[in-house]
Amino acid sequence: MADRPKVAVLGASGFAGALAARLIDRHPFFALGAITARAEAGTRLDELYPHHRVARTFVEPDLDAIGRDHDVAIVGYPHGASSEAVAALHAQGLLVLDLSADFRLTDPALYREWYGDVHVAPDLFGTAVYGLPEIHRDALAGVRDAGRIVAGPGCFPTAAILSLAPLARAGLLQDVIIDAKTGVSGAGRKLQRTTHYVDVSENVHAYGVAGHRHQPEIRQELGALGMDPAVQPVFVPHLVPADQGELVSCYVRATREVTADEVADLFREAYADERFVELTTAEPGMRDVQASNVARLRTHVDPRSGHVLVFGAIDNLWKGTSSQAVQSLNVAYGRPEDEGLPV
Incomplete structure (x- = not known):
């Protein structure tokens, strides 16, 4: 060419x-x-x-x-x-x-x-345009004409925002807890060299409990989608013994009573035409999306507590970073969004 x-x-x-x-x-x-x-x-x-x-x-x-x-x-x-x-x-x-x-x-x-x-x-x-195509596609399509930068989202925010965006748009987020798990590649190559095998193998531990830097990013984007500014999502990441991948488990107290069908309909409407978002009735795992640009989501409403549960899995290096950047680049150049990207 x-x-x-x-x-x-x-x-x-x-x-x-x-x-x-x-x-x-x-x-x-x-x-x-x-x-x-x-x-x-x-x-x-x-x-x-x-x-x-x-x-x-x-x-x-x-x-x-x-x-x-x-x-x-x-x-x-x-x-x-x-x-x-x-x-x-x-x-x-x-x-x-x-x-x-x-x-x-x-x-x-x-x-x-x-x-x-x-x-x-x-x-x-x-x-900059926030480089999450499922949320900011129109802005990304005009980024070249506008002479703007594309800011690639963090991997945790990618998973959390996609998991919660339909609820934010519907004004349903009252209290939010985001329990996140990530593989050791999320620490980056330099820090991974100093992560001892014996500390990671057969072990899980929380980190960034006093405040993780992805927290304001998540709040900023959910707020732009309609979440009440008074809501402060709790976000706690955990390191798990895996090379790469992320799973977020989101626990939401909604602003009103909702049914499982209503929540499922919100997600189907939001992602019906999204090539890289899969809705499933089975709980997603990291391996389900490994080496792909796919976010795999599952919703559930707990009938006893009334909480809305959303589970989202991505590959932190792919949809969480690099393949999402290529997806954004495809949008910016008016190319097919999945061009050059394996599912």
Whole structure:
């Protein structure tokens, strides 16, 4: 195909960046350009991650060269390190998809509270399109014309927001508890190296109990969908002995009495035409969605307590990060949404 849009992946030695490079490398419309890494420059990606089968060599990041030679950049840096590169590439006219948290929030005070940093690109803060296509498809479709950045959602927020969006739109969220489980890849490649096998194997433990950084992101997006601003969802993640995958169990006290059929109808109406959301009558598990862009959801109304229960499973590296970025990129370019993405 002539004149295929060229996509650079910055931070391609990390879990998310490497997977993004793999998906772009196999994409029938986009062309993979530079893949960057500092410590691994000169090494091939398929040497670091043989299972991705990407025979490309990491290069040092050169933002000027990337800006000249590419149409799109996927930035896989950690929060705080990402915004400077995103701003520079955006200024050169590239469509930038940021996988960090640097552009997800819209309130700068919240960013400082949860990330403790002064944002290095304050003029761009709050201007990005939140890259969750099932919720922000129209904005993503116009992102190129508007010259906006795409802020890739966090993996936990992806699962939680998809699990709760139909209830938020219906004004049914009164009290919300989100009990989340994740595999160790959610900690990232650098931290996974310091996670001892004996601490993870045959063990489950909560973390971020005093406040996880994904909490304000979840609240922001559910609030935009109609959740009462006074509602403060409780969010507690747990580390489980799995490589990758996420399961959120959401316990909701509704604003009024609802039936199981009513809740099921809300979800069917919301996701009837969504290629990557599956509704099931069986409780979903992480393995059900492994290495796919699918979110698998199950609803239930407890007849004794009246609570609405929603269970959502995603692959944290795929739908939770990299394949969702490619899905957003497909939308931005008017391509079929599932192009280049295995179910």
